[in-house]
Amino acid sequence: xxxxxLARRHARxxxxxxxxxxxxxxxxxxxxxxxxxxxxxASRDVVAKAAELAKRYQGGEPLQYLLxxxxxxxxxxxxxxxxxxxxxxxxxxxxxxxxxxxKSVGYVAADLGTGTGAIGxxxxxxxxxxxxxxxxxxxxxxxxxxxxxxxxxxxxKGAVFLSRGSWFAALPDSAKGRLDLVASNPPYIPSAAxxxxxxxxxxxxxxxxxxxxxxxNCLFQILSGAPDYLRRGxxxxxxxxxxxxxxxxxxxxxxxxxxxxxxxxQAGRPRFFSARWMG
Numbered sequence: 172x173x174x175x176x177l178a179r180r181h182a183r184x185x186x187x188x189x190x191x192x193x194x195x196x197x198x199x200x201x202x203x204x205x206x207x208x209x210x211x212x213a214s215r216d217v218v219a220k221a222a223e224l225a226k227r228y229q230g231g232e233p234l235q236y237l238l239x240x241x242x243x244x245x246x247x248x249x250x251x252x253x254x255x256x257x258x259x260x261x262x263x264x265x266x267x268x269x270x271x272x273x274k275s276v277g278y279v280a281a282d283l284g285t286g287t288g289a290i291g292x293x294x295x296x297x298x299x300x301x302x303x304x305x306x307x308x309x310x311x312x313x314x315x316x317x318x319x320x321x322x323x324x325x326x327x328k329g330a331v332f333l334s335r336g337s338w339f340a341a342l343p344d345s346a347k348g349r350l351d352l353v354a355s356n357p358p359y360i361p362s363a364a365x366x367x368x369x370x371x372x373x374x375x376x377x378x379x380x381x382x383x384x385x386x387x388n389c390l391f392q393i394l395s396g397a398p399d400y401l402r403r404g405x406x407x408x409x410x411x412x413x414x415x416x417x418x419x420x421x422x423x424x425x426x427x428x429x430x431x432x433x434x435x436x437q438a439g440r441p442r443f444f445s446a447r448w449m450g
Contacts, residue, residue: 174199175209177221184225190234194224197238231370243289245296245326248319253311254286255379260436261356264410265293267434267443268354271406277301280352281400283338283393284308286379288316290354296326304350305333306341309378338389339396350400356410357389358382386412387419394423394446403450413440420444 178191185191196206198217205211213221224237235241235250242248243257244265250256268290272278281304282291291305305320307313313335320331334341359382360368368380382389390409397407407428411419416433423431428446436442 172213172218173209174201174206174211174213174217177213177218178206181221181225185228185234194234194237195221198224231374233371233374236374243287244293246289246292246319246323248287248289248292249315249322250287251315252374252376253309253315254307255356255375257287257289260442261289261410262293263436264354264356264408264443265290267445268294268352268406268408269297269299271408271445271447272299272352275299278351279346279349280304280354281306281342281346281350283341283353283355284357284379284389285316285333286312286356288319290356291316291331292320292323292327294352294354295329295331296323298328300329302330302332304342304346305331306336306338308335308337308341309376310335312376312379338392339400342400347400348402350397351402351405353393353397353401353405353407354409355389355393357393359386359390359410359412359415361386361412382412387415390415390419390444391422394419394426394428398426398448401448404447406445406447408443408445410442411444413442416441416444420446 174195178195182188182191192206196203198220235256241250276299278300279302280294280300283306285291285305285307291303294300295303358380360380362381365381420431423446429449430447432445433441434443
């Protein structure tokens with residue numbers, strides 16, 4: 172059996188031909204293009220493993236966990252149940268973060284609730300940051316982030332500092348008043364809505380999804396804590412739920428932030444909140 176025929180066999184099982192080809196290419200340790208070319212044979216081991224992964228996928232496990240790694244911007248990240256799967260929306264958050272700081276170098280940033288490390292490593296890879304703090308309350312997630320730092324160490328241009336703790340409690344006192352940027356994709360789904368999420372999303376850590384009764388507990392904690400750590404003119408950028416932007420803008424203004432903004436994701440949904448701290 173050719174690899175392309177194996178992909179065709181499992182196209183329905185994996186939700187389409189494209190993801191089936193990705194899985195088969197991964198199992199055969201070859202490229203997507205070589206599978207499509209149709210000349211390479213599938214070993215018995217690859218056939219058996221494809222059937223096993225198809226069964227797991229049909230049981231609700233996300234493709235990103237089945238493959239064990241996933242791309243994010245220029246990074247290749249290990250992905251497993253220790254942390255939230257990096258998504259295209261969060262790539263946009265990194266773009267906004269880089270826009271907010273500007274094109275100079277030597278900035279200092281914090282990626283709070285780093286998970287896989289997608290945001291923090293992307294910032295460190297940009298060449299604009301001399302130091303990026305990457306924190307998480309979960310020891311398991313932080314170990315995954317450390318693994319991904321090492322996996323992508325060749326593109327990391329600034330220093331990274333990983334520490335465990337809840338939001339700003341994980342940062343050293345020396346970070347106070349020093350940050351140019353606080354970035355985070357925190358839990359922002361209301362507790363009552365979590366159980367209604369897609370079955371594949373529910374494979375991900377609940378702690379990375381559940382934002383409390385309103386979904387905004389963590390967002391408020393970050394906004395209230397950031398002024399102690401931001402330098403004058405520093406910015407906060409957060410990934411948010413589509414109904415949360417207006418309330419966050421009001422709260423941020425009451426805290427003393429300026430230049431609040433809510434921006435859409437690729438689908439046009441309000442997804443990113445940013446504000447500047449002028450002291």
